[in-house]
Amino acid sequence: MKGTDLSSTSARITAVDTYDIRFPTSRGLDGSDAMNPDPDYSAAYVVLRTMSGGPEGHGFAFTIGRGNDVQVTAVDALRDHVVGRSVAELCADPGGLYRDLIGDSQLRWLGPEKGVMHMAIGAVVNAVWDLSAKCAGKPLWQLLADADPAWLVSQIDFRYLTDALTPDEALELLRRGRRGAGERAAALRRRGYPAYTTSPGWLGYSDEKLASLARQAVTDGFTQIKLKVGADLEDDIRRCRAAREAVGPDIRIAIDANQRWNVGEAVEWITALAPFDPYWIEEPTSPDDVLGHAAIRRAVQPVKVATGEHVQNRVVFKQLLQAGAVDILQLDAVRVAGVNENLAILLLAAKFGVPVCPHAGGVGLCELVQHLSMFDYVALTGTTDDRVIEYVDHLHEHFVDPVVISGGCYRAPSSPGFSATMHQSSLDTYTYPGGTFWVTDAVAGTSGTPMEVDA
């Protein structure tokens, strides 16, 4: 497993190619929840080209259909910052590009550090880390676990963080995390990292399908499943009962409202579902509402409160921790500005002692987040207690290094990179609107991304 060493060459980024990739997932109600009835899982996909035959950096933002073109345009707006850069310099210091991108004052106005522009930066920054890990010949989790703690600290932007986490504190956490890392890396390769599955619980599924998939999940070795809730309380009571009956008392059942409620509604609804012993309530209200989450958490204990997949940046995560608003922090690999910002988020969580259970699913999110959790286990917190990575069994076949799940665990990736690379054939087929799937679909007369939304 030797990487292609570009670090001693004068190789440069020659192109930043973008793709609008959309999968017609809405047709099976896969991914349906109380706020997102008909997602077409999509990726604003980016490839950093170097030279013919050399390694490439792959990354993407995840969206759910309409607007993926806006996301692609945002990635395109970063092109001039990247083309012509030295590959060796990028790989030696991805944080340099990260800082340039979030520091471009004109583009910053479009956030700042949130939404479309921030996710675009995340796609490009993650592509640099993919390239870096490929050049190093290591899977990203291992590159991070092997890295000098001081260098990792240099990759973080501490602006707006120092009231909660200073560079010195981060360095100390990382130095402590390194003790015993070798043994934990070996254990990780042997046992993998615990997962939970959301596949049984989509809102569009029948009770029978839900119960059958829940039983299958237990058979497959999962110790936690998740159900979508929040559209109709009577339905939710029925579905939670069906799930609890299917899996028995010892399997954790998380529930996920996808931001559906006001604070008061959240408390009432969760109280009504409490008899089915939900382990956590995920996204009970707006991801922006730090104080709202804190109020809900106080009211629904011992049900735990979780959020993060839509938390826009490290500043909001910082406050969720400062306010005691969450029991579980659900980072997302592509919502924030990539690995650099997620390093800050992992360190904040470690400082506050809150377990990280990453959001995954979508397009390639499982492939990416596993690296972050595995780094956290091997070289930061040193534990997987009460930590699980979400797993959804969708769309992995489009990736060159898909996740491998067995016995309810993610197996540690061994291929160099960030597992972000999609098959060229998938790009060719699902590029919107010109890919072969969508062209054929248009000819057949069905609507790929219906404009009617009946939330």
Added chain:
Amino acid sequence: MKGTDLSSTSARITAVDTYDIRFPTSRGLDGSDAMNPDPDYSAAYVVLRTMSGGPEGHGFAFTIGRGNDVQVTAVDALRDHVVGRSVAELCADPGGLYRDLIGDSQLRWLGPEKGVMHMAIGAVVNAVWDLSAKCAGKPLWQLLADADPAWLVSQIDFRYLTDALTPDEALELLRRGRRGAGERAAALRRRGYPAYTTSPGWLGYSDEKLASLARQAVTDGFTQIKLKVGADLEDDIRRCRAAREAVGPDIRIAIDANQRWNVGEAVEWITALAPFDPYWIEEPTSPDDVLGHAAIRRAVQPVKVATGEHVQNRVVFKQLLQAGAVDILQLDAVRVAGVNENLAILLLAAKFGVPVCPHAGGVGLCELVQHLSMFDYVALTGTTDDRVIEYVDHLHEHFVDPVVISGGCYRAPSSPGFSATMHQSSLDTYTYPGGTFWVTDAVAGTSGTPMEVDA
């Protein structure tokens, strides 16, 4: 002043035209601050067409240069929600479209309710209000002040708000606000609404220019000016001293750090500038940091804390008020999802008793926010005490109904609409990159939007 009545016709929106408008403001260091050294004030401009000769709805998002194309693409992504809609129905219920736009679950993923996609929704929603006010033959402030309180409440989305403001409370505030509205409307037309000016204080200006413009501001009738700070403390001390000496002890001097600091830095810096009696410190840290603003406010009293121009939505404003994090709420006409969301923000501020002093400047922000403050005075809070609208003397010549300032006050607009309409000749000249200014500029060989940023 009679509007063109389309309400009884079957008129529909026939087109949503967008324009990428950029002004080369960076060349004079107008608008320069500690985070934005070289803004090219820009607008993602949108026109809702109805029929030949009929009224049009105009709106825009404001950006500062690069990325304005991303913003335009985001407005374009909303087109299918708008074209074909009945003008009468839109004007009778702008909130219907507002809810459809923020409720489009696929587009919602790109925020939710923040950044590029949210500002695009604001541009379109504001254009509907412009159309509505034109059809009613009233300036927007008057349309709002004349409206039935129950109808105004129906225009607000209370999701995520009810722990701080219920529909019943909003209705009561609006009903109380109506008492004496006629007298206040007459007073407003006579006296105008107080303004303050930022024109003296851009960071790129010399001390001499600063002092001269500050003295001129006092001569012109302003009782408050604002200085940009945050790049260099010694410079700031010198500049604050020069400004204080120029205007004397009775003129309020606000200072604005444009998000430059961590919490600790903010407290130290503001303390160092306290001898010059700053009235408020604006954007001391990240606009996302509710708890950080609260900590700074506790530490720097009696200097007031102000923020809002980058506050992404009503949920963050709610928390700033709940946490006691701000003395002054600076709403922006185009950062959030338009008039509907700003009605919620004005009501939240009224409930918590915090004065609203809107952010303005940029492209057309003065033109828009004056309507919101004037409505607030006439039919909500009933006062202008400690309330001032920012005024910057830039780019008004491009608007058909530019703001009129005299004696340090905004004069009440009388033309129907939201004052958002730009001259066609300005659109033709400053469309990027094809407008005559930019084509000529490219031929001359100077760079319109330089890629180098030296923040």
